[in-house]
Amino acid sequence: xxxxxxxxxxxxxxxxxxxxxxxxxxxxxxxxxxxxxxxxxxxxxxxxxxxxxxxxxxxxxxxxxxxxxxxxxxxxxxxxxxxxxxxxxxxxxxxxxxxxxxxxxxxxxxxxxxxxxxxxxxxxxxxxxxxxxxxxxxxxxxxxxxxxx
Amino acid sequence: xxxxxxxxxxxxxxxxxxxxxxxxxxxxxxxxxxxxxxxxxxxxxxxxxxxxxxxxxxxxxxxxxxxxxxxxxxxxxxxxxxxxxxxxxxxxxxxxxxxxxxxxxxxxxxxxxxxxxxxxxxxxxxxxxxxxxxxxxxxxxxxxxxxxxxxxxxxxxxxxxxxxxxxxxxxxxxxxxxxxxxxxxxxxxxxxxxxxxxxxxxxxxxxxxxxxxxxxxxxxxxxxxxxxxxxxxxxxxxxxxxxxxxxxxxxxxxxxxxxxxxxx
Numbered sequence: 061x062x063x064x065x066x067x068x069x070x071x072x073x074x075x076x077x078x079x080x081x082x083x084x085x086x087x088x089x090x091x092x093x094x095x096x097x098x099x100x101x102x103x104x105x106x107x108x109x110x111x112x113x114x115x116x117x118x119x120x121x122x123x124x125x126x127x128x129x130x131x132x133x134x135x136x137x138x139x140x141x142x143x144x145x146x147x148x149x150x151x152x153x154x155x156x157x158x159x160x161x162x163x164x165x166x167x168x169x170x171x172x173x174x175x176x177x178x179x180x181x182x183x184x185x186x187x188x189x190x191x192x193x194x195x196x197x198x199x200x201x202x203x204x205x206x207x208x209x
Numbered sequence: 210x211x212x213x214x215x216x217x218x219x220x221x222x223x224x225x226x227x228x229x230x231x232x233x234x235x236x237x238x239x240x241x242x243x244x245x246x247x248x249x250x251x252x253x254x255x256x257x258x259x260x261x262x263x264x265x266x267x268x269x270x271x272x273x274x275x276x277x278x279x280x281x282x283x284x285x286x287x288x289x290x291x292x293x294x295x296x297x298x299x300x301x302x303x304x305x306x307x308x309x310x311x312x313x314x315x316x317x318x319x320x321x322x323x324x325x326x327x328x329x330x331x332x333x334x335x336x337x338x339x340x341x342x343x344x345x346x347x348x349x350x351x352x353x354x355x356x357x358x359x360x361x362x363x364x365x366x367x368x369x370x371x372x373x374x375x376x377x378x379x380x381x382x383x384x385x386x387x388x389x390x391x392x393x394x395x396x397x398x399x400x401x402x403x404x405x406x407x408x409x410x411x412x413x414x415x416x417x418x419x420x421x422x423x424x425x426x427x428x429x430x431x432x433x434x435x436x437x438x439x440x441x442x443x444x445x446x447x448x449x450x451x452x453x454x455x456x457x458x459x460x461x462x463x464x465x466x467x468x469x470x471x472x473x
Contacts, residue, residue, distance in 0.1 A: 095315040102319070138444030145444075167447040169458045171467060178471050185464050188447070194461050 081203050083108040085131035090121040090147065092139040100134055100165065103192050118142025122150055125157055137166035145180060152181045161202050165190065224261040224425065228254060262425040269418045300401045307394040314390040321380045328373050335366055
């Protein structure tokens, strides 16, 4: 009781999580803007995920993923160097990474792009500007599906 | 530049008039078999054409020069301050400044929230603990020694609440102050918009003048075939008029609908 209470207290703007997720899972946040990385990191922390790392584009993210035992990838689309969609494709093409759950958090809002991301194998798609609730829902949905498999 | 456009128009009309007159004369002369005279008329037509062409090219060159000069003046004078003018001398520098300011403001705001959150959380926890003991006191389940302890804790808590409230309200004020970037970036962005607008107008004028040159020179351009638009992997960034475009979703709900229609 006491531990679940503080967990709820920590979720500053959120309702307590109902889905049982591994709070220690390692998450990589990829965005070229440090502010957005920080916002996502804070939201994840409020959800209880503290094991996070950051990268500023696909080029720096890919080697981290390949050597870092990450459980989850949250990436932007539009970045200098390697874009998020290319990173997603690289992840799906990598034998060891192809099952990594990927959530795209991006300002790209064209239908074609969302379909493109879906075809490339994205697990969730959140458009900016987004709410803490939307991010939480998508993460839960992704892991519900991953756990159901 | 609007002026030069009109004179361009006038010269073009003059040229066309003289071309008509000369053409009639040329036909007359040719029919009469006066070939020497006819050659002179052809020569005159050529000269009028060349004069007009040189005139238009001259106007075009001057307009281009003015456009470039005005553009530079605009950027350096707009800021007034000489030091600033050399440091922020063009639109992209100014927009970089917007990026820097908004980045600073966002981080400042998040720092202050990070600083305030534990204070509030701490007060909440202590209040909860005190309330539990307070209820025990109301139910008369508390021994005298415990009560003395509660009495002291209550006093400490009130004192702490007071100082924490001062601290948090100070931080809230600072969060408000951190939004002053909106004013500064708004001004910079408006200037850049004006600049873009001016450049657009200058370019349009240049296009009009180039059109005159084309008329004199008899150049015809092939209509550019619109290239098939394809989605760039680089992305487009935020959509400004999402609600007015068919090919763009206007929010998370539409993204979810689209994805679920794809079997997600």
